[in-house]
Amino acid sequence: MSSLSSTSVKRPSWVSRLARILQARSFVFAPEQIDIAEGLRAATAVALVVAASQMLHCPMLTWGAFAAFWTCLADPGGPDRIRLRTMGGFALAGTMLAGSMSWAASMGQVVAAPILCLLVFICALGRSYGAAATQVGVLASVVAVVAIDYPSSMVHAGMLACVFLAGCVWALILCLLLWRVPPYRPARRAVGAIFRDLANMTVELEAIAKNAAPSTRGQLLGVGHRHIEQLHAGHRRAVRNTIERARVAVNQITTGQNDGPVRRGLTTILEGGDRIFAGLIALQHHLDTVDGRLDKTLIVDLLHQLKSLLIEVAQQVQRTDPDWTRLRSDADLLAHYAQVAGGFGGHVAAIWARVLSELVDGWGQGTGEVTLVPSAGGQPEIASPDVAIIRHALRVAAVVLVAYVVTSYFNIPYSYWATMAVLVVMQPHAATTWPRMLERVIGSAVGGLAAAALSMLLPVPAGLLVLIFPLAAATIAFRSVSYTLFVVFLTPLFVLVADLLALSHGETIAVARALNNLLGSALSLAGCLLLWPDPAPQPFREKLAEAVAVNMRYAALVSRPDAPLEDVEAARREAGLSSNAAEIIRGRMILERRRGRAHLDEAAALLGALRKLAGASTVMLLIRSTMQRDIAEARASRYDALAVALDALVRGLSADAKLTTNIELKDRLEQAVAHTVEMCLLYAMAIETETLPDPIPGYQAPRDRI
Numbered sequence: 123m124s125s126l127s128s129t130s131v132k133r134p135s136w137v138s139r140l141a142r143i144l145q146a147r148s149f150v151f152a153p154e155q156i157d158i159a160e161g162l163r164a165a166t167a168v169a170l171v172v173a174a175s176q177m178l179h180c181p182m183l184t185w186g187a188f189a190a191f192w193t194c195l196a197d198p199g200g201p202d203r204i205r206l207r208t209m210g211g212f213a214l215a216g217t218m219l220a221g222s223m224s225w226a227a228s229m230g231q232v233v234a235a236p237i238l239c240l241l242v243f244i245c246a247l248g249r250s251y252g253a254a255a256t257q258v259g260v261l262a263s264v265v266a267v268v269a270i271d272y273p274s275s276m277v278h279a280g281m282l283a284c285v286f287l288a289g290c291v292w293a294l295i296l297c298l299l300l301w302r303v304p305p306y307r308p309a310r311r312a313v314g315a316i317f318r319d320l321a322n323m324t325v326e327l328e329a330i331a332k333n334a335a336p337s338t339r340g341q342l343l344g345v346g347h348r349h350i351e352q353l354h355a356g357h358r359r360a361v362r363n364t365i366e367r368a369r370v371a372v373n374q375i376t377t378g379q380n381d382g383p384v385r386r387g388l389t390t391i392l393e394g395g396d397r398i399f400a401g402l403i404a405l406q407h408h409l410d411t412v413d414g415r416l417d418k419t420l421i422v423d424l425l426h427q428l429k430s431l432l433i434e435v436a437q438q439v440q441r442t443d444p445d446w447t448r449l450r451s452d453a454d455l456l457a458h459y460a461q462v463a464g465g466f467g468g469h470v471a472a473i474w475a476r477v478l479s480e481l482v483d484g485w486g487q488g489t490g491e492v493t494l495v496p497s498a499g500g501q502p503e504i505a506s507p508d509v510a511i512i513r514h515a516l517r518v519a520a521v522v523l524v525a526y527v528v529t530s531y532f533n534i535p536y537s538y539w540a541t542m543a544v545l546v547v548m549q550p551h552a553a554t555t556w557p558r559m560l561e562r563v564i565g566s567a568v569g570g571l572a573a574a575a576l577s578m579l580l581p582v583p584a585g586l587l588v589l590i591f592p593l594a595a596a597t598i599a600f601r602s603v604s605y606t607l608f609v610v611f612l613t614p615l616f617v618l619v620a621d622l623l624a625l626s627h628g629e630t631i632a633v634a635r636a637l638n639n640l641l642g643s644a645l646s647l648a649g650c651l652l653l654w655p656d657p658a659p660q661p662f663r664e665k666l667a668e669a670v671a672v673n674m675r676y677a678a679l680v681s682r683p684d685a686p687l688e689d690v691e692a693a694r695r696e697a698g699l700s701s702n703a704a705e706i707i708r709g710r711m712i713l714e715r716r717r718g719r720a721h722l723d724e725a726a727a728l729l730g731a732l733r734k735l736a737g738a739s740t741v742m743l744l745i746r747s748t749m750q751r752d753i754a755e756a757r758a759s760r761y762d763a764l765a766v767a768l769d770a771l772v773r774g775l776s777a778d779a780k781l782t783t784n785i786e787l788k789d790r791l792e793q794a795v796a797h798t799v800e801m802c803l804l805y806a807m808a809i810e811t812e813t814l815p816d817p818i819p820g821y822q823a824p825r826d827r828i
Contacts, residue, residue: 267545316368521548536631556647
C-alpha cells in the first residue's frame, strides 16, 4: 500500500456536523432518510384529488386528499402484506371515524365530546402493538378530531366517509400497484448512514494522524487537547446514535421477517459496522497515547484506505442488488497491509479485513454470524408495559377533551389544529414531549409565515394548486429526516388546502394554525407534567455514576479472557450509550445555565476520562487473546474494586456520611477524574508491557490537571 500522506483530507460536510450537534441535544436529524420518490408519489396522490375538487367545484373531495395524504403517512414500508395490513387498517378506521364523528358533532358538544374522548383512548391503545400500529392509532385519532369540526347530518356524514374511503383506496392503489418503491429502502439508508458516519470519523482521525503533534502519556492527564477530545466524543456519540437508529429501522422495516434474507443481510452489515467502529475507537486511543516512536504514515495510509472502503459499503448497501466485487479486493488489500505494517495498526487492519470479508459473505448468503443485541433504553418505573400504555392513552384522551372544550368555548377558528397538536406532540414521557413540542411550535411558526407569504403572492386558486404538489412532496420526503422540517412543509400544505376552500383568508388561516399549535403543544406538556407525571428524573449525578459503573464493568469484562464475547460486546455498547446519555443531559443543563452550580466542567472532564477508559478497553478487547491469564484476572479484580470507589465518589458519598457542601462535591468529582485518568494511563502501559503497575497509594490530582 503506497503512502498517501500527501493526500488532502476532506472534512465532513456541514450537514453531518449539523446532525451531530442536533443529536447531542436530543433532536433527530437523519439526512440519509430524504426520500424524493415517496414524496413525489404522495404529492401525486394529493394533488390530483385537490385538482379534481377544484374542477368539479366539490369541496368535500378535499377530504379525499386528506385521506390520501394520511394513508401515505401510514405506509410503514417493508413487505407488501405488512403495508397492506397497516394502510388498509388505517383506511377502515379512518373511514368509520370520519363519518361517525362528523355525525356525532351535529348532535352537539355534550354528545360529541365523550365520544371523541372514548375513541381517542381506544386509538391510543394501539401503541401496545408496535410502531406501525402506533402510527395508525395517531392518524386515526387525527381523523376524529378533524371530523368533529365538520358537523353533518347522517346522510352528509355518510357521503364524507365514502369520499374518505375513496381517497384511501386511491393512495393504496398508487403505493402498492402503480408506483412501487423499494420496500426496504429506509432500512438500507439507515444502515448505510452508519458507514457514512464512520467515514467522517475516519477523516477526522486521518487529519489528526497527519497534522497533530504526537501526544505523550503526560498529556493524557491534562486538557491541552480539549478540542480534539470533544471532536472524538462528538463522533463516537454520533456513530453510536446512528447505529442504534439503524437497529430500530431494521427491526421496524422487517417486522415479521425474523428469518428473512433481507433482515439477516442488513443485520450482518450493521454488526460489521459496529465492529469497525470498535476498531476506530481503539486506533484513536492508540494514536492519542503513544509517543513519538510511532510512524504515523502507515496509519494515515490505513485510514485513507478504510475511508474509501466505508464509502463503498455505504453506497452498495443502499442498492437492491449490491456489487461487492471492489470490496472483496479492497479487503484483501487491508489483509496485505496488516502483514506489512505489523504492530497495533496492522492488528486492527487484520480485524477490519476479516470483518469486511464476513460482511460480504454474510450478505451474499443471507446469513452471518451476528449477535442481535436488544434495543437499549431505560424501562419506565411502572408495574408493567400495559399499565404504561393505558395510562398514556387516558392522558391523551383527557388532554384532547380539554383542548376540544377550551377551543369550542372560546370559538377558536380551525380548532382541530389544537387537538391535532395534542395527539402528535404528547409522548409517554415529559422528557420526550418537550423536544417534540419545541419542534412543533418552531415548525408551525416558520411554516405559517411561509404560508401567509405564499397566499399573498399567489392569491388565485391556480397558483395555490400549483404549490400543493411540491409542498406535499417535501412533507413526505422529509418526514423521517427531521420532525421540524416535516412540520415546516406540512403547515403551508394544510393552510393552502384550507385556503382553497376559503379564498383570500390565507394569512388568517396561517396565524390560526400557529396559535392553535402553540395551545395544543402547551396543553400536551402540561398534561404530561400534571396527569400521572413521570417519576422524578434521574439526577445528573446518578447518570454520571451509571456511566462510571457501566464503563468500569466494560473494562473489567475485557480484562477477563474467559468472559463471553457476547457479554463484552454488549458491555461495550452499553458503555457508549451511558456516556452519550450523560453527555446529552450535561448539554441540556448548560442550556439551562447550570454550568457552575452543577460543576459541569468537572463532569465533562470525568466523561472525557471515561471515553479514554472505553478506548483503552477497546484496545484491550482487540488483543485480549494474547493476554496472560494471571495478569488479566488481577487487572479485572482491581477494576471491580475501583468501580465501587468511583461510584461512591461520583454520587457524593464519603465513607460514612453524605457530602454537605458543593466544594466537597467538586473535590470528589476531581478525585473521580484523577482516578479514572490514572487508570487510563496504567491501562495504556499494561497494553504495551503486559504488566500491571501497582496503584499509586492515596493518589490525588493536582489542581492544574483538572
